[in-house]
Amino acid sequence: MSLGTNISRLRAEKRLSQGDLAEVLEVSRQSVSKWETDSSVPDLNRLMKLSQLFGVTLDELVTGAEPPVKVETPPVMVSPSMPGRKIAGIILFCMAFLAFLIPTGLGGSSSA
Structure with a gap:
């Protein structure tokens, strides 16, 4: 999945228009449109803001990969005997x- 596709999907999940997202990120609506069509790429600061806004990691935002499932192992109890x-x-x-x-x-x- 491309970065533009991920931005578009995540924006839609948050029910934001391109204009709404542009306003939050202090860019033009055209910039958001270019990102979503992969015509351009947001700078690192904007990528960080996007990941925070959408509640995903940068890796998830850029690659579309799901976060790895953390498996917690119980602590090992040492018996005195x-x-x-x-x-x-x-x-x-x-x-x-x-x-x-x-x-x-x-x-x-x-x-x-």
């Missing part, structure tokens, strides 16, 4: 148990 913590706890418990068991076993086996 994560499997990694459980494994680390089990390993530490086993090491402490072995640290207690080895000296006891070595001390008891060497009787004279």
Whole structure:
């Protein structure tokens, strides 16, 4: 879709005449007509005003592309009982148990 087609479509959706739009943008009606027929292109300031007036992004105005749909992902909740913590706890418990068991076993086996 061309810029001129987009301006014409968006203007019609807002129920504005070319004269109404020209008045808002402080240009002549002929300028709006030339934009809509792609005979000329509005300057950047006017493009920005058009996008604000029509409630679209500059990209949407110029290309006619629909805005991408934003998909919100829910935040990740971290559980305090994560499997990694459980494994680390089990390993530490086993090491402490072995640290207690080895000296006891070595001390008891060497009787004279």
